Amino acid sequence: MCDGHDTLRSNNKDLQEVEKHWDRRHFLTKTSLGIGALALGSLLKTEKAFAKAGDVLANNDPVGSFTRNKLGLPHHMPKAKRIVYLFQSGGPSQLDMFDYKPKLKDMFGQDLPPSVRQGQRLTGMSAQQSSFPIAPSIMDFKQYGESRAWVSELLPHTSKVVDDICFIKSMQTEQINHDPAITFMQTGNQLPGRPSIGAWLSYGLGSDNENLPTFITLITKGQGGQPLYSRLWGNGFLPTEHQGVQFRSGKDPVLYLSDPENYDGNDRRKMLDYLGKLNTLQNDAYGDPEIVARMKQYEMAFRMQTSVPEVTDMSDEPDYIFDMYGEDSREPGTYAANCLMARKLLEKGVKFVQLYHQGWDQHIACPGGVRNKCKQTDQGTAALLQDLKQRGMLEDTLVVWGGEFGRTVYSQGQLTKDNYGRDHHPKAFTMWMAGAGVKKGITYGETDDFSYNVVKDPVHVHDFHATLLHLFGIDHERLTFKHQGRRFRLTDVHGNVVKDLLA
Template sequence: MMDTNSLVSRRHLLGSSACGFGSLALSGMLSQAKGNTPSITHQNPLAPQEPMFPPRAKRVIFIFMQGGPSHVDTFDYKPLLEKKNGEELEFKDSRSIAKTGKYGKEKVMQSLWKFRQYGECGHWVSDLFPEIGRQVDDLCFVHSMHTNGVAHGPSTLFLHTGTTNLIMPSVGSWITYGLGTENENIPGFITISPSSSNGGPRNFSNAFLPSHYQGTALGRAGQPADKARFNNIKNGQWSLNKQRQQLQLLQSLNQSQLQSHKEDDELAAVVNSFELAFRMQQHAPGLTDLSSESKSTFDLYGIGTPETDDFGRQCLLARRMAEAGTRYIQVNYADNGNNPRWDQHSKIQKHAFHAKATDKPVAGLIQDMKQRGLLEDTLIWWGGEFGRNPFLQNGDGRDHNPKGFTHFLCGAGVKSGFSYGATDEFGHEAVENKVHMHDMHATILHLLGIDHERLTYRHAGRDFRLTDVEGRIVTDLIA
């Protein structure tokens, strides 16, 4: 736990640093650990920390599918849907109760796509994802996910922060709070092209954690991914040598202040922000420059092909950030509209468009990470805030389903070619080896060498944690 007197006001920090790097310098500040308990020091606010026990993974790439892809149309094969297609059956659905006050009969809807078995493990994957299907022997499917909230806003917040109604730190903020970063020259937590809706900045916020742990947003949803780069990173007026001379003078004055205010962690954070901002001028721009990548790499991610170019660039950026040592990277297939991308309440056929945009880039990321040896210590996590129902809505769509859906993991520490848990025969509700979102969070922290019950922060008189007072480690997923 950390002393809350060391909290840094983000607004004050940005105003004090006045060096034009904004949240970039702020989010890159890291904390140095002593033992298993994070603490801010004057030396480096986000230096690497020792995990609580030997980790299986050093970093995480989370691929967020905003809007809730339909598990029964993608990775959770349910032959009964075809047999019962069009029949009216009773489903215990909370959204139906909210609308009518009782459970009603719903018309079963089969998948519009055929399923095929892939790999040695023989996992069933729909024709929406043939490229990911070819990677199934490296994947660990969790078919029994369930979560809190039935609307996008609450469920998205729960996915990212472990709560639907409190201002809580995001997963990436908790991880950088617990472990720091691997590279002091770049931010430890980066989110690529995040949406401003359904939680917006709260999905990568530090909340009540010190401001060093806030995620750095690179680009935004709706903006082309080739524009996702660090802004205001270069000083066009002064040379690096002149800037260094200015910084040395400024830091010498700051150090004298620190000597007389040794317990002022806020002052120390401001001082460190100057140094980080200077280092990032030299190291950060190259991180988003894809010009050095080969044509074969571009082809692997689908870059240069209209349907896959944008998300392919995001996934390639994620690989480069993992390679550079960013601790937590989030890739967002998202937009800023009122209807999130995978949210097909009608015209479920649109799933084909979204699958086309993401299938090859995600498969390319897995292959690229594997051939570079990065999967050995990087965990890839894919999923949305919930799934979709197995019955009809609005003629040809599906409603939200938080009671049962699919995520998959890949890489460091998890079993490969493995499926865990199950929904019922229609895919409506998780019934076997159920995994709550708190359990997923606890398991990811465990793979990083963090005990989710011990990673706490005292705020407003209470010790908070990502998993609140719940969560269990799903040991069956671990290799």
């Protein structure tokens, strides 16, 4: 043991008393069978230690040799190195954006047949209605690109990049209300407490940049709508270093990262080293993995004091980039600015960037509401795809767009020729993916003439998660974590990889 540790022990009677009462687990932790000292000793070089601890050359891999980490990941050759997930919170109306249903124009105001509704669950808002009048979209739809994908007038910028997109029009979820549906989409379970997608990827694959978090969240400022909770990007029961870190617009992108007023920070390195010695003693005594996790967070925060101001500085971006993303991209915290920030973070080696844009919950005045949301997001979304592509990053970056569910074909509330509302609909909605390992310029799945039921190639949320993990080289059935006596995974006990989506 080093002199510093011996000095601490000699001056600390509490630690001396603890050492007298070590049990078998503490003894093993102290010996070569323990991992605490190894973990703490590699805090400053986490990625290098991670690789050395478990590199295995997969010579029997039919695609080619690749390196596995200490968890045996990836299971197969990955197509994706990083992901940006553009989450549209509130439930975007697939009927007004992507799922073109021309036959509805002749059915305006007619009651949706019970044979279509099939007794499906309704929200408390629709359940009070005596009729379910059909509300055809008033948006003009056209086909674009070589793929001839249908896109509405609301998305002029997205319509230019459809040949890079894989539309999934047959998404299905199990939840009909916002909070459990968002939780389900982000964690694979409707109940709070499970790890988020980003946390699972961080746990399974580690980091590509030791100076920034593996998983970062950005939220469009000032949108209102359904609330978002930090548990949506939380670590659940995984070690705490895998939780997402929220970057905010303004002076302090990360809370509590800046030095307090009148503190120059010159002795911070010395303080962290001394704190590390104390925590080494604590870990030797108790073997609690959260001690190691907390130390990793301290060290990351120290490095982020330099890396965060650098990555959030937009002054080096040329005017043509701001023009590509739109005028809003010059204002920190807007959706367009967050899309640009996402590209910068991905360039720096951040593995998972999650954008949240609220306000898609159009129960009344749906045409105006969805038009406004598309105006806020369309250009930034398309620019992100174009920007990644021109930098050669799209081929190994997965881009995902979508919400927690879709909207109903029938109008909630009063229906007029140019106005309607749409309720939540979990049984048929649209998402899209682009980039790493995903087929380009295809539309997968099909709904009925009412965009109410899936009639071809359904994709459940668990299937979507399984496919996402597959693109990162992960078998979703094998990435597990033991908690309270059971092995948990992102897809629970469900999910199948949708191979028809893969390039």
